[in-house]
Amino acid sequence: MKRSNLMVGLLSLLAVFAVAAAFKVAQTVVIPLMIAWLLSYICGPVVNYLVHKRVPLGLAVFFVLVLVLFVCYLGGVFLGGRVRDVLSESPRYISQLNAIYQDATANLDLPEDYLADINWTQQLGPKVAAMSVSVAGFMGNFLGKLTLVLIFLVFMLLGKPYFKYKVAAAFPARQAVQFTEMTASISKQIGQYLVVKVAISGTTGVLVWLALTLLQVEFSLTWGALAFFLNFIPSIGSILASIPPILLSIVQYYPSVWTPIFTAIVLLLIQMTMGNVIEPKIMGDSLNLSPVVILLSLIFFGWMWGMTGALLSVPIAAAIKIVCENIDALKPISILMGSGKQFMKDHGA
Incomplete structure (x- = not known):
């Protein structure tokens, strides 16, 4: 009996890790699905309230969808403004980093060929430019995943008002x-x-x-x-x-x-x-x-x-x-x- 319980426990553990590995591989689809599931707990009560007030289900879901998009738009505008502000000030901070480096290495007893002057503008300038490209790529990837999240969310919200009736019948x-x-x-x-x-x-x-x-x-x-x-x-x-x-x-x-x-x-x-x-x-x-x-x-x-x-x-x-x-x-x-x-x-x- 103990051996049987041990086998069941080990098999259950292996099953958990197998499912986790499958979810890790399929994260491109699973993550938007999980985010939509989480958002459904926020948006679902709003849809149920509107349906209770005799608003058509499609119109209620459309209203919630527009609200979610509006919040995402405000967040994107805010994030874009903050990133632009930081990037616009990057040359000044790169110059300050150069000064800090010069002061920090001035009193170090290092070989002459080791302590070559480093121009932080040349070192970090391309990285800052690459960072702005990465931010643009991230925003594009985010918009793609957001579209998938919204598709999942719409289907979840359309079925939410009928869920308790389906459970009662099933x-x-x-x-x-x-x-x-x-x-x-x-x-x-x-x-x-x-x-x-x-x-x-x-x-x-x-x-x-x-x-x-x-x-x-x-x-x-x-x-x-x-x-x-x-x-x-x-x-x-x-x-x-x-x-x-x-x-x-x-x-x-x-x-x-x-x-x-x-x-x-x-x-x-x-x-x-x-x-x-x-x-x-x-x-x-x-x-x-x-x-x-x-x-x-x-x-x-x-x-x-x-x-x-x-x-x-x-x-x-x-x-x-x-x-x-x-x-x-x-x-x-x-x-x-x-x-x-x-x-x-x-x-x-």
């Missing part, structure tokens, strides 16, 4: 109620996650923007927006968002070191407090997910789909936990994925 009454409750729980918890995440990320972005504005670090609005977006990546995103403004402050205020030091202290304080103290506590309570599960899902889906997988890791983990919670044979997995706080309270601890 399953016996008891199973239909259980399945409906499970999907409603997934929708509720993912909605909570998105609301809390947007609130925390928005607060983090505003704090970073205000702090850098007070410290007079250039492009403070850009770094605030970067903090907002990267904060959607659990744990490490908040740290990654602190690196560019700290490096920029070093170049901007050279040879002074005090402003870069203050910048590093303030940013790391904001990011560590919001990203590693407040956020895990709120997210653990709202989704009832263990911090270890959040970290492992971040690593696993980050390996599978890169940054997009890191962004989707927590909603997918929450959905898996809820599904396991509603299947008797998988309830132990759901309990292990939870934070465990309710069991500690039950024991009076």
Whole structure:
């Protein structure tokens, strides 16, 4: 019996990795599908509300689609403006880097043939130009994936108002109620996650923007927006968002070191407090997910789909936990994925 259970466990583990490998290979299609699935939890209530108010389903979906496109357009305009601002100032920062290099190597006792003068304009100028080409290529690739996301989203939204009726017709009454409750729980918890995440990320972005504005670090609005977006990546995103403004402050205020030091202290304080103290506590309570599960899902889906997988890791983990919670044979997995706080309270601890 024990040997049979061990074989089943090993086969299940192999099946998980086989599915993960298949999803990794098919990420061109799977990632837009997962993003559309996530967006359906945001747009679905709007479609259901409009349909409830006797708006035709096609018109309701069209309205939501236009709204999504409008938000994407505003985001693209904002991002394009920030990139142009940074690229337009790049020659000045390249000159400053050249001065920093000359000062740093002036007192070094190096062989004469080793310490050749480096012209940072010649070294970094082509890279800046290549970067602008890369940004243009990224935008083109993004638009292609956005089109696929919108196609998936339209089909999901068109079927959303009829979903509960199909479930009622497809399953016996008891199973239909259980399945409906499970999907409603997934929708509720993912909605909570998105609301809390947007609130925390928005607060983090505003704090970073205000702090850098007070410290007079250039492009403070850009770094605030970067903090907002990267904060959607659990744990490490908040740290990654602190690196560019700290490096920029070093170049901007050279040879002074005090402003870069203050910048590093303030940013790391904001990011560590919001990203590693407040956020895990709120997210653990709202989704009832263990911090270890959040970290492992971040690593696993980050390996599978890169940054997009890191962004989707927590909603997918929450959905898996809820599904396991509603299947008797998988309830132990759901309990292990939870934070465990309710069991500690039950024991009076």
